[in-house]
Amino acid sequence: MFTMDHRTLLIKLEKTLEKIESSPATSAMLRAILDSIVQELGSELGIKGGRIYESMDSYYMLSSQAGDSHAPENYQLSMEYQCVQILRKDGQIVARESDPCFDPKIEGPLDVTCFAAIVLGDNDEYLVSFTLTEPIDDEKLQYVLTLIRHVANYKIRATRLEFYISEARKIQSGLLPQEFPDFFGFDIYGKSVPAEIVGGDLFDVIPIEETILGLAIADASGHGLPAALQVRDVYVGLRMGVEKEMKIVRTMQKLNHILAQAGKSHEFITLFYAELEDNGNLFYCNAGHNPPLFFGNTQVHELSRGGLILGPYPKAKYERGFAYFESGNLLLMYTDGVTEATNSVGDEFGTNRIIKIVKKHRAASSKTICEEIFSACESFTGHAKAKDDRTIVVVKR
Numbered sequence: 001m002f003t004m005d006h007r008t009l010l011i012k013l014e015k016t017l018e019k020i021e022s023s024p025a026t027s028a029m030l031r032a033i034l035d036s037i038v039q040e041l042g043s044e045l046g047i048k049g050g051r052i053y054e055s056m057d058s059y060y061m062l063s064s065q066a067g068d069s070h071a072p073e074n075y076q077l078s079m080e081y082q083c084v085q086i087l088r089k090d091g092q093i094v095a096r097e098s099d100p101c102f103d104p105k106i107e108g109p110l111d112v113t114c115f116a117a118i119v120l121g122d123n124d125e126y127l128v129s130f131t132l133t134e135p136i137d138d139e140k141l142q143y144v145l146t147l148i149r150h151v152a153n154y155k156i157r158a159t160r161l162e163f164y165i166s167e168a169r170k171i172q173s174g175l176l177p178q179e180f181p182d183f184f185g186f187d188i189y190g191k192s193v194p195a196e197i198v199g200g201d202l203f204d205v206i207p208i209e210e211t212i213l214g215l216a217i218a219d220a221s222g223h224g225l226p227a228a229l230q231v232r233d234v235y236v237g238l239r240m241g242v243e244k245e246m247k248i249v250r251t252m253q254k255l256n257h258i259l260a261q262a263g264k265s266h267e268f269i270t271l272f273y274a275e276l277e278d279n280g281n282l283f284y285c286n287a288g289h290n291p292p293l294f295f296g297n298t299q300v301h302e303l304s305r306g307g308l309i310l311g312p313y314p315k316a317k318y319e320r321g322f323a324y325f326e327s328g329n330l331l332l333m334y335t336d337g338v339t340e341a342t343n344s345v346g347d348e349f350g351t352n353r354i355i356k357i358v359k360k361h362r363a364a365s366s367k368t369i370c371e372e373i374f375s376a377c378e379s380f381t382g383h384a385k386a387k388d389d390r391t392i393v394v395v396k397r
Contacts, residue, residue: 026156030126031064033152037130037144038067045144046136047116053077053127060084060127069131071110077127081106083117087127092118092145094138116141118149121156166197175235177205183213184278186325189366190217190333190393191374199389201335202231206242211278214242217333217393218271219289230269233259234310238273248275248285252307252318256287260314268311272303272333280325280397285318290339293355294323295330295362300355303331330369331395332358337388338373341381349380366394 034050042048049069053060062075077084082101087093094116095102107115114136117129132141180188190203200221206214216238220230237258241251252273259269272292274284286292288309291302305321323331332354341349357376361369370392377390 026126026159029152029155029159030120030128031066033128033148034064034066037148041144042067045130045141046133047130048133049131051075051110051129053129055079055123055125055127067131069110075109077106084127087117088119088124091149092116092142094132094136094141116145118145118152120149120152122153175202175204175232177203180205181207181213183276184211185397186213186276187366187396188215188394189370190391191370192389192391193374193386194389195337195386200231201337201389201391202235203333203391203393204235204238206239208242208275213276214238215274215276215331215333215393215395216271217289217292217335217391218269219335219337219389219391220269230259234269234271238271248273248283249318249320252285252287252310253316256308256310256316256318257314259311268309270309272306274303274331276325276395280329282323282325282331284321284323286321287318290334290336292331292333293351293358295332295358297326297329325397327397328362329397330358330362330366332369333391333393333395334373335389335391337386337390338377338392340388341377341386341390343380344382349377353380366396369396370394 030052034052037045038047038050047067049067050065051062051069051071052064054063055061056076058079060077060079062071062073065071079085079088081103083093083095083099083103086101094114096114097104097107107113110131112131114132114134115129116132117127120126120128176192177190180190188205190205192199192201192203194201200219202216202218204214204216206216208214218231218234220234234255237255238251241254252271255271268288270289271287272284272289273287274282276282284303284305286304286306288307291304294301294303301323303321303323305319307318308316325331334354339349339351339354353376354373357373358369361372364372373392374390
């Protein structure tokens with residue numbers, strides 16, 4: 001059971017941990033650790049000053065200090081220093097001048113006869129050292145340093161992960177069309193909403209020739225960062241195939257072969273790719289994707305001709321399908337995140353609701369139709385957080 005002394009310590013320690021969690025960046029967090037421990041916990045732990053070092057090639061360089069610490073500017077700690085080696089091995093250290101590793105020549109300029117230190121980061125990028133005054137409660141000090149090191153390392157990893165994912169989101173957003181072409185009287189619009197920060201859905205509009213436009217929609221298994229990396233490969237591969245003027249079926253076979261070689265048997269991507277000509281001809285190939293809906297003059301057709309999903313079967317065969325746009329006809333491409341969205345009782349949004357919405361707004365623009373479907377889907381699910389990425393592309397003549 002904690003004594004009152006420990007309770008006071010924990011209350012002060014909690015403030016330090018809160019500052020760590022709320023720090024927006026690593027540099028701010030390190031300064032918060034230094035200031036908070038010196039100011040809030042100094043009297044409890046015998047700490048009178050502290051220093052922050054950042055790792056260079058073979059040494060740690062002083063970057064900041066607080067309290068009663070007067071280290072020379074740009075002071076360096078060699079990584080060959082025995083105390084530093086022990087510190088990097090164990091993650092933390094308490095050393096006195098009577099200890100074998102303690103070097104008075106190194107600690108003398110710092111006016112240190114006893115210190116505690118921790119290293120932070122997956123590769124020990126940061127060293128935080130505290131000047132101590134005897135007597136010291138080693139058990140209490142070790143407990144505090146262990147907890148702070150654990151929380152700070154978690155925060156560093158989380159901050160880095162947020163940065164990497166943010167960069168991935170920028171990259172993925174850059175893959176999606178930012179504007180839609182004015183193509184011989186066709187009204188084109190698409191929208192993709194990831195379930196997480198990045199998603200496994202992709203759509204693309206690819207100018208091939210002046211009179212031919214490529215249209216694509218893809219969905220990788222799962223969602224999040226791994227799925228985003230998969231669809232990026234499809235985006236690059238598809239555009240490379242188009243640049244080489246490969247036929248639709250050949251492009252699909254080549255993509256499938258590449259993904260099969262690079263991927264795993266349980267990872268796959270569905271892809272619908274079509275080439276739209278200025279006269280209304282639409283040639284397509286569907287690799288296991290949810291069949292897009294083609295709204296003709298009187299009927300709704302599913303464009304399902306093609307072959308298997310991309311990835312698991314390297315020798316899969318594909319074939320080409322055909323549709324023709326007359327004036328007023330409409331193509332709607334979507335991913336299963338839309339049709340499989342469920343309400344509170346487990347019912348799916350389904351394709352029938354999409355068909356009803358399109359028929360109701362048939363005279364509206366492609367953008368309006370797309371937004372109406374998204375809005376209806378969100379209302380249907382009670383605006384609950386989406387479990388899968390949702391993508392819709394509408395092409396109307």
